[in-house]
Amino acid sequence: MIPRYSTPEMTDVWSDTSKWGRYLEVELLATEAHAEIGVVPADDAASCRANAPTADDAFVEAILEREAVTDHDVAAFVDVVQSAIIDAAGVDDGAAKWIHYGMTSSDVGDTVLCWQLRDAADILLAEIDRLIEVLVGLAREHRDTVMIGRTHGVHAEPTTFGAKVALWALQVARDRTRLQAARDTVAVMKLSGAVGTYSNVPPSVEAFVGNALGLQPVPATQVIARDRHGEFLYACASIGATCELMAVELRHLQRTEVREAQEGFKPGQKGSSAMPHKRNPISAETVSGLSRVLRSNLLAGLQDVALWHERDISHSSVERVVLPDSSHLAHYVMRRMGRLLSNLVVFPERMQANLDASYGLVFSQPVLLGLVASGLTRDDAYRIVQRNAMQAWDDGVDFRSLLEADDEVPNDILDDAFDLRRSLSNLDTIFTQLDDLP
Incomplete structure (x- = not known):
């Protein structure tokens, strides 16, 4: 991931130093597991x-130099x-020969990759908890901040900004559930050999290493099934999609003609290199853009599920990009949201x-219902309300005034129909759901 969109926590998980340090730990644990059963x-x-060497930059550099000869990173x-x-011992006492004993590259590589994914998921879960906390606080703050609800981009009925944000919070909570499930799905490992039959590594060695790392051993071919990785990528893409849902709405609300909300603007910030008056929705637009990358990475990850026979490496190059990048993004x-x-x-x-x-047209449905309740058929009531509504639009006049002048409309229904409190009287149904969030 380019530094612009990297985070320190994810860099710690996905750096080459971290990766090869984890490889080393798996190898050492496997050697110790073999010692437990008397093989080593x-x-x-x-x-x-x-x-064992220290997992540092020099260690990584030595691996890269050796890979230039072997053309195989694990070898x-x-x-x-x-x-x-051997060098650290000062003598070749034969101990080093037990490193990688009975294992294939994917035993170590897939175990480490799932270890990294689990740790990445834990970082994401902590961040999603913080995001939910921000959303719930904002929703409660603006529970009664009245605004127009829009469908198809057109005025519909009144709502509140808090209700809008509450629904975002509930959706992010669903993303948390998906992410937790994906975390559990990828928190696995395998040390079952070249085609997964434990022909050269007994299950007890796998269990020993899995227990030490907190990863669940699972049946596999030479590789762990890639539907697991796809589920992780879906969780990341779903988070991106939800954040984009919020971002797109906030971008619309920041349009000059609307201007119902605005991103914070810090001292010294510049919105445009050319136009000093600009305060652009740059964070929301960035979120929208990066969510596209997350969705694209999901597609690539799902294409990795189908591998030849017990394995090929068509997935490997893809995963080196999409798994760390999706974690970062x-x-x-x-965090940006x-x-x-x-x-x-x-x-x-x-x-x-x-x-x-919109001249009071947002109360057209309560008027319609009031006319039906007064005895009119729904079609007749709809015709009356629509006729007056279209005149209000076309002539730019007050909708209620037109209704009061219409002989077909009993005026005693209008006070209730145009009561904003009636429109918002059941918001508790939404907000009580926030109380149930874990």
């Missing part, structure tokens, strides 16, 4: 642990580790003015 001498396993890693153990998008919402400026007066700008 206990002194040799201890020597491997005591003389290069094994060579470097074995050489380092989902984290960045949530959280900052946007925390610093959002809301204009209640502008919301009220926009609601009033």
